[in-house]
Amino acid sequence: MIYFKQVANLFKNVFSSENTTKKLENTFRRFNSVRVFETIIWLKNKYLTETSFILILSVLIGFVAGLTAVFLKTAAFSLRSFALTTFDYLGLYLPLGIVPVVGIAMVIFYKKIILKDNSKHGIPAILYAISKQNSQMPAHKMYSSTIGAVFTSGFGGSAGVEAPIISSGSAIGSNIGKFLKLNFKTTSILLACGAAGGMSAIFNTPVTAIVFALEVLLIDLSRFSLIPLLVASVTGAITSNLLLHNYILFDFVVTDTFLTADIPFYSVLGIITGMVSLYFTKTFLYIEKRFGKMKSDYRRFFFGVLGLGILLLLFPTLYGEGFIMIKNTFQGNYALVIPDWFYNIFENEAIPIILFFLFMIFLKVVAAVFTISAGGIGGIFAPALFTGSVTGLLFAYLVNFTGFFRHLSESNFILVGMCGLISGVLHAPLTGLFLIAEITGGYELIVPLMLVSTVSFVVVKYIMPTSIFTHQLVKRGELITHDKDKAVLTFMHLAEVIETDFITVSPTDKLGSLTKAIANSNRNLFPVCNEKDELIGVVLLDNVRDIMFNTSVHELFTVRDLMNIPPAYIFTTDHMDTVMQKFNDSNAWNLPVIDNNKYVGFVSKSKIFSVYRKLLQDISQE
Template identity: 25%
Template sequence: HINAVVIAAVSAAVTAKTLLGDDKLLSAPAHELQNAPELLLYLLLGLLAGSLGVLFVRMLKMAHTIRVPKRFPQMVRPLVAGLIIAGVSIVRPEILGTGRNVVESMVGLDTTVGLVWTTLLFLGVLKLAMAAVTEGGYGAGGVFMPSLFAGAALGAAFAAVVALVWPLTALSPGAFAVVGMAATFASVARAPLTAIIIVFEITGDYGLVVPLMLATTVAMVIADYFSPDSAYTMPLTLKGIHLQKPEDIDLLDTVTVGEVMSQPGTLPPTMTAKAALDCITEGRHHGLPVVDDGKLVGILTLTDIANRHEELDTALVQDLMTSKPITVVPSMPVSAALARMAALNYGRLPVVSDNDRTTHVGMFRRESVVRAYHQALSDSTGRHMYRDRLKQRTHPGASFYEIPIPRNSSAAAQSVRDIRWPDAATLVSIRRGSAVIIPHGDTTLRSGDVVTAFGTGESREELAWIFSQSEEDTEDE
């Protein structure tokens, strides 16, 4: 969709230029890296910014999962949120609105003299908390400006603290505010390049390009490790909607060696080489495994025989075979077996048992790869046809969806029959690790299970709320 993205971005830029002229959302003076040791400080700032981004996403998640008891009207939620924000703004009015003026004042700082780092940090966290409260009250607080506000406050506060012990040149809190702003937004939105470009647009300078790249990369690593969802994908995940990654799936990954391996026959090690050649050529093979009492001891190929053709009348198979051949196992994906065969330039590989790597169970050949491809293609086509038939037979408002059972959920350790399933939802399966379980009434749910259900959008939201409830929430109700 890159063409559509470019067209939309250019159209938006032209429209904004026409309506607003040269006015920018934010502006800041140019900053630059003063010396190489400062990179260590920016690295530490990236760690803090990533942690702050994770905190913000978890605040938003908490705001989305809090439910008002049914005995109260829905208007209670925005009413309570408004009262909280109004009360806080009486003490700290800076948190109201976008906070644009406050952010510009922080990124424009050139000295740490007079800065109170505790106040700056408190303002940043408070801004994030009020943005989460706004979201929880069905308001539109957004995540862009709160992230920039908190990131700038974090950067300036960090510079104020480090300046007390930093022995080298004087630190510019504005520069750290700019980098902290970009790193925090990158960890919240999982958009590092966007965050860096935004800073370039704000400052109109590339003097902080290295600190920006370093801090945003570190922040992204921290955010990805502790929070798999961004602030934008988290609400979708709570509703059971999972965005698929644009990755191509190799059909041969879906078929195992055991499904397509062949049984071409075997050779005993005491058979004469001439008799073995007759067996190989009559079956139109290029090689056969050598098996002694069910155990694989080698493989004999036409190449092995050709190298010692003069000894066919007197030689035995065990004299000509290749001992300890490279093998594969039935559980291995065909794609992996094919890669191994291609790397070694072999046309066939013996298949041994998963439990005993000396027990022969079959042969994997080039013909097996062709058979695997056709099988995978057939299965894939069948799945598409099955989904199409389901769509034709079901209500337009219903669909399949997946909802994970979070840690500390009250649904964990309960049996299926004990869960209050929504009326418009049908339980289909439970995925536990790599295993798919067909559930029954006595099937016990566990934390980390992914439940697949079929139902309406309303049932998906209701089921997501049921799974999000902790044991404490259940006791309170």
């Protein structure tokens, strides 16, 4: 019967509109989407359990995220080769300074003209969607992050493609949950499945992808979340392997064994990578903040590409993600990554190597933030790996250069250095550990990886409690955590707990007029507002209970005589943790809400606890 009603409404909508063609298209689209939704729900209810349904969705999400990762990686690689070949006749340095400008300009055109949406594409945007948007991401991010990253990375922007693919995968999971009208908890799991599937496909690291979702995206570890994440991650890795056949995948082979005697050196490396992580994070956030203060997108583009172009002209190694440079240094081919002009400055061969890699440690993050702030779409995963590899290499090279200590394996320190930077920059020690373990195909370096990852994380956490992803969100109170109480408060919105069904009275009103207001109200407090609608006090029913029925004093008392000054005020800009702190400090049960001194309503503890309990049940259900 429902289908006949839809058909009837279809014809009604079509023939009652002047824009018949447009109405027809829109109505058929709604009609088809409703039929698909109803069919899926019917199949689920008839043949599947809730768990089976989620697992099937996780396979689908992992597969689509894997396909997206394959497209992104191959398209960016092919575009980069095409761009370099096309501009080869211009010479080596000149194209490397100009080509990224073309890519970033195309991304800006795509975002502003085609998408008409200039929102962020990265991990902070995903965390914000989970915390403040019920895990719902814009539909266009299923493809826009990937397309933007292809142009940015393909034309040599100095940023990674990992964050965009994680963003696209997350959007795929989020929009499937939205389309199926799933609850917040399930939609969040599907979002995380997309992120895990994309990351697993791009790095071929299924375990790391699961750990990343739990550690960085702050998804709770439970049977309900773990199994779908596992399925999506494995599906993404299989899809990538089948289509790429290990082509363009990021992997290394450990050739030198770990020696216990090297543990002191790895401990020192952990401290160094922690300090470099702090530099990386603070530099990125500082430059990003400076660009954020620029009013014009075109001004940000100009200064961003100018800075990036200069860096690429001087140091072509900064071109692109940096994985080619990592592989060359891992194989000991330093001459392939250091420009000739840099070698020619110094007579001693060791000095240009040391100085060059020192410059790389300091400049890669600058090139990355220039790329992203100018308008490109990319992430900091690859730049962090680049910086970590150079940090580990330079440390081992300096130790070996002194000749005072035993010879260190530079290739092993490159790998462990990458682990230290991921751990410190992302505040994700397990992600860093398992990432390097998986891309090396084993756990030969598990002890130094655990040591460096832990030391780096502890150093960074002690000095800077927030990560590069969470810093701004924490400042705005928009980040969920594994602390259930804080998580629930983050999900709550002040607007949903404000009550407005109160009768306002004037300070000049007599007690008799107040008594009539009390008779017409089912509340026990009455806001007192002046002619400008500004709150100047509150009358509590308990304050007038003893005299309100004594008609002989109705004209003797005014509201001003009977009102109290509230112990605290809640502002419409307050976050819920601030609201709860005000309740605790004032020991009040109700507090007024004001906006620019104007009365808005009241918030009560009972309303907060009611909403709090419902949200707690939603995010905790298995």
